[in-house]
Amino acid sequence: QSVLTQPPSVSGAPGQRVSISCTGSRSNIGAGFDVHWYKQLPGTAPKLLIYANTERPSGVPDRFSGSKSGTSASLAITGLQAEDEAVYYCQSYDSSLTVFWVFGGGTKVTVL
Amino acid sequence: QVQLVQSGAEVKKPGSSVKVSCEASGGTFNDYGFSWLRQAPGQGLEWVGGIIPMFGTPTYAPKFQGRVTLTADESPTTVYMELSSLRSEDTAMYFCAREGGSGDSAYFDVWGRGTLVIVSS
Numbered sequence: 001q002s003v004l005t006q007p008p009s010v011s012g013a014p015g016q017r018v019s020i021s022c023t024g025s026r027s028n029i030g031a032g033f034d035v036h037w038y039k040q041l042p043g044t045a046p047k048l049l050i051y052a053n054t055e056r057p058s059g060v061p062d063r064f065s066g067s068k069s070g071t072s073a074s075l076a077i078t079g080l081q082a083e084d085e086a087v088y089y090c091q092s093y094d095s096s097l098t099v100f101w102v103f104g105g106g107t108k109v110t111v112l
Numbered sequence: 113q114v115q116l117v118q119s120g121a122e123v124k125k126p127g128s129s130v131k132v133s134c135e136a137s138g139g140t141f142n143d144y145g146f147s148w149l150r151q152a153p154g155q156g157l158e159w160v161g162g163i164i165p166m167f168g169t170p171t172y173a174p175k176f177q178g179r180v181t182l183t184a185d186e187s188p189t190t191v192y193m194e195l196s197s198l199r200s201e202d203t204a205m206y207f208c209a210r211e212g213g214s215g216d217s218a219y220f221d222v223w224g225r226g227t228l229v230i231v232s233s
Contacts (some may be wrong), residue, residue, distance in 0.1 A: 002156055034213075036219035038220070045207055045223035045225055046157065047223070048212075048219060048221045051221070052219075089156065093216040093218070095216075099159060100159065100162075100171065101218075103159070104156070105156045106156045
């Protein structure tokens with residue numbers, strides 16, 4: 001069971017907008033710690049997509065955006081494309097001292 | 113181009129140990145931290161531990177404390193993860209990753225390709 005909660009799957013048609021939620025608690029997202037997002041294609045390592053809640057690394061299209069409010073964060077993908085089909089993970093810091101870096105369980109995005 | 117090159121796949125018996133390496137190249141890594149994460153088949157990501165080669169002091173996820181040892185060399189920058197008392201549940205892809213950002217805002221901005229560790233009798 002992951003510390004951060006994500007929906008198992010979301011789907012959308014090409015060109016549509018999809019959103020992935022990441023729900024935490026007062027010891028991680030709710031405590032003000034940053035949320036980061038990763039994209040993982042099958043058989044490959046995760047790739048950083050969004051860091052510090054809203055920032056995009058160089059080379060990441062502006063179709064990807066992040067937001068955070070309270071104990072939750074969201075990743076939005078606009079203008080959905082076939083190459084966006086992947087599993088997306090959120091990550092944050094947890095102050096409960098049981099573990100430092102925590103992840104969501106991952107959300108599979110399917111392009112219909 | 114910054115790269116993390118990991119050692120090859122391992123097949124181990126239950127109760128044995130495995131040591132995986134990760135060499136960084138294509139940049140300077142003086143004060144960067146490096147973490148090890150793992151992903152069991154069909155599962156999500158799990159942080160194992162991290163180390164800053166310049167300082168050498170590792171931190172471990174409590175779940176792995178006592179079974180994992182992280183070490184590092186500075187030149188070339190290479191980090192190692194040794195996991196002992198292996199059991200079938202340790203079968204997973206093990207990734208090393210560079211820590212970007214700082215402190216509790218850290219994220220993983222460069223990843224190795226992963227090392228598959230299979231634990232089987």
